Amino acid sequence: MALLSKKDTNLITDPLADNNPITIQVLGICSALAITAELKASLVMAVSVMFVLGAGNVVISLMRNIIPSKIRIIVQLIVVATLVIIVDQVLKAFAYELSKTLAVFVGLIITNCIIMGRFEAFALANGPWRSFLDGIGNSLGYGVILIIVGFFRELLGSGTLFGIPVLGDPIEKTGLYATGYENNGFMIIPPAALIVVGIIIWVQRSRNPALVEEN
Amino acid sequence: MLEHVELFFKSIFIDNMVFAVFLGMCSYLAVSKKVATAVGLGAAVIFVLAVTVPMNWLLDKYLLQDGALVWLGPEYADYNLSFLSFILFIATIATMVQLVEIVVEKFSPSLYNSLGIFLPLIAVNCAILGGSLFMQAREIETFGLAFNYGVSSGIGWFLAILAIAAIREKIRYSNVPAPLRGLGITFIITGLMGIGFQSFGGMLTGGGEETEEANEQVNQVIQPEMVTPVEEVVVDKNEEIDEKVISYNDVNK
Numbered sequence: 336m337a338l339l340s341k342k343d344t345n346l347i348t349d350p351l352a353d354n355n356p357i358t359i360q361v362l363g364i365c366s367a368l369a370i371t372a373e374l375k376a377s378l379v380m381a382v383s384v385m386f387v388l389g390a391g392n393v394v395i396s397l398m399r400n401i402i403p404s405k406i407r408i409i410v411q412l413i414v415v416a417t418l419v420i421i422v423d424q425v426l427k428a429f430a431y432e433l434s435k436t437l438a439v440f441v442g443l444i445i446t447n448c449i450i451m452g453r454f455e456a457f458a459l460a461n462g463p464w465r466s467f468l469d470g471i472g473n474s475l476g477y478g479v480i481l482i483i484v485g486f487f488r489e490l491l492g493s494g495t496l497f498g499i500p501v502l503g504d505p506i507e508k509t510g511l512y513a514t515g516y517e518n519n520g521f522m523i524i525p526p527a528a529l530i531v532v533g534i535i536i537w538v539q540r541s542r543n544p545a546l547v548e549e550n
Numbered sequence: 551m552l553e554h555v556e557l558f559f560k561s562i563f564i565d566n567m568v569f570a571v572f573l574g575m576c577s578y579l580a581v582s583k584k585v586a587t588a589v590g591l592g593a594a595v596i597f598v599l600a601v602t603v604p605m606n607w608l609l610d611k612y613l614l615q616d617g618a619l620v621w622l623g624p625e626y627a628d629y630n631l632s633f634l635s636f637i638l639f640i641a642t643i644a645t646m647v648q649l650v651e652i653v654v655e656k657f658s659p660s661l662y663n664s665l666g667i668f669l670p671l672i673a674v675n676c677a678i679l680g681g682s683l684f685m686q687a688r689e690i691e692t693f694g695l696a697f698n699y700g701v702s703s704g705i706g707w708f709l710a711i712l713a714i715a716a717i718r719e720k721i722r723y724s725n726v727p728a729p730l731r732g733l734g735i736t737f738i739i740t741g742l743m744g745i746g747f748q749s750f751g752g753m754l755t756g757g758g759e760e761t762e763e764a765n766e767q768v769n770q771v772i773q774p775e776m777v778t779p780v781e782e783v784v785v786d787k788n789e790e791i792d793e794k795v796i797s798y799n800d801v802n803k
Contacts, residue, residue, distance in 0.1 A: 361576065362576060364576055364579065365575045365680075366572075366676075368572040369572045408674070409641070412640050412644055413637065413641070416636045416640050416641075420636050420637060423636070424633060438687060439683040442683045445679060446640075446676040446680075448576040524744075524748060525569075525570060525744060526740075526748065527741070528572075529572075529737050529738065529741030530737070530741040530742075532737050536729075536730070537727075537730050539729075540728075540729035
């Protein structure tokens with residue numbers, strides 16, 4: 336590829352699998368769990384984080400030589416907070432219902448550990464283009480997990496995807512419900528998200544034994 | 551007084567920071583390998599929440615809310631600065647954490663030694679910002695309640711990290727499937743604990759607004775009926791006793 340060298344491509348593909356921010360680096364768990372009861376909310380959250388992390392990485396990378404290291408945390412927080420305010424205002428203007436669902440979790444992107452983690456680990460030491468790719472890669476890795484969790488929780492919990500019924504009508508007993516299938520209400524409550532993520536980690540580490548932790 | 555007690559138990563058990571809304575999960579998972587360190591971090595979280603939530607309550611009340619600036623004069627009544635709350639809250643938290651660190655180091659070196667390393671970590675703990683944002687979202691009314699909310703949600707977080715640290719110390723001796731070791735099993739245990747904490751949901755009658763309304767409706771429905779069945783039962787019992795008496799008499803005869 337002319338646009339991306341091999342090293343640059345790795346910046347995007349690594350976080351998708353073997354260096355996933357959620358399952359391997361253990362960053363950004365808070366929001367991943369709380370808003371994944373619906374696929375739509377997961378998708379919007381993933382896109383918001385992609386915007387904040389991509390743009391934030393570029394800004395921090397451009398300023399990396401002029402930020403005094405003692406106050407870098409506060410500078411980083413201000414940059415993230417500004418970007419998150421933009422996301423929040425855009426959501427309120429164009430998707431008001433959804434911004435009500437996400438509620439305080441949009442604000443909590445500020446303290447999403449992925450963002451500070453990538454600023455500290457990558458953007459402070461690399462140029463803007465590579466930082467941008469790193470930001471996009473990591474937010475894709477984050478988004479993939481969010482969407483997988485959201486997909487299973489919404490499908491098994493409510494029998495819908497993006498709010499559209501896909502398994503038939505539970506009241507009229509059509510489709511799959513005609514065979515006696517019931518929605519699993521357990522998938523809607525918050526702790527189910529933890530168990531779904533636990534299972535994703537299990538599957539991922541079974542496929543790649545190098546990732547298994549010493550107890 | 552009652553509202554204080556209610557908020558206190560509600561924020562510890564029902565709206566537990568970790569099990570109900572998953573705040574502060576990153577440090578919860580990273581610093582829960584040993585009970586001693588978990589206690590240190592938990593104490594620091596209680597402390598910082600107790601300081602920052604009331605601070606941010608004041609900011610929200612006198613600076614950010616719609617029409618909050620009216621104390622400057624009537625011409626400021628139309629300003630609504632609430633879009634600035636994220637940036638002001640996080641700035642308050644970052645500076646307060648720094649300030650608390652300096653003050654604690656100066657006046658209580660022993661506390662500083664036990665909390666010290668955790669304090670900088672806390673500025674980016676979602677539980678702290680989450681505490682302030684939920685305080686704003688739930689429209690907590692007074693300064694005292696805001697302080698109460700900060701302390702009690704801190705205690706909830708403390709209990710959660712203490713419990714998981716104790717379980718992780720013990721689970722080291724168990725034969726967990728290799729791919730689940732460490733992170734995976736911690737997630738699943740937290741999920742199970744979360745399900746356990748769901749059962750606290752019915753502990754208080756005045757939960758959220760919806761449940762409160764629901765309870766009121768239930769009470770309205772139940773109360774008129776409640777009185778009559780009891781009387782009827784009493785009457786029934788008397789009748790039964792009479793019957794029994796009669797039957798005994800019959801037997802005796």
